[in-house]
Amino acid sequence: MKDRVTYEEAIKMWEYKDGMLFWKVGRQRKLKGKRAGNLNKGTGKRMVLHRPYRYLEHRLIWLICKGEWPKGIVMHLDGDKLNNNIENLHDGSMSENTLSLNDSLRKNNKSGIKGISIIDPKHGKLSNWCADLTRNGKRYKTYHKTKEEAIEKLNAVREQLKLLPDGRCLA
DSSP states (O other): OOSSOOOOHHHHHHEEEETEEESSSGGGGGSTTTTTEEEEEETHHHHHEEEEEEEHHHHHHHHHHHHHSSSSEEEEEEOOOTTOOOOGGGEEOOHHHHHHSSSOOTTTTTTSSSTTTEEOGGOOSSOOOEEEEETEEEEEEESSSSHHHHHHHHHHHHHHTTTTTTTOOOO
């Protein structure tokens, strides 16, 4: 989405306070001083409606606090989509966001570890565990007899790619 509100417009329109946005102006003073936006039940994030566009609250907070729109995806460092304190926000890439442990495990993950899965014996594989990681379009997928071997291999690939255990880049 093209970001349509400028920094100058945003600081006239909203006030940032404790991880929240409040209206500075409003139609016939109805909104002035009230919390901006509503919770989007589908995404679990707060949305702010302005001139008929919708904005994610955390992106507007980034704009107001940093003076420019984020270059990538704004990630919540603690994984809480409603914690929009500027200290909790990070301008990251899609790859970082996908690999981050802040993303919850898939509902069908039986290993309890992101990137490690157990293979159903009916698929005819001799190995029971799979270590799987995709980074910058390249997939690293290996099969192992034990969960520990799969974890060891996944950690080795992450180290080779200079990734933290949660998938974020070291540099």
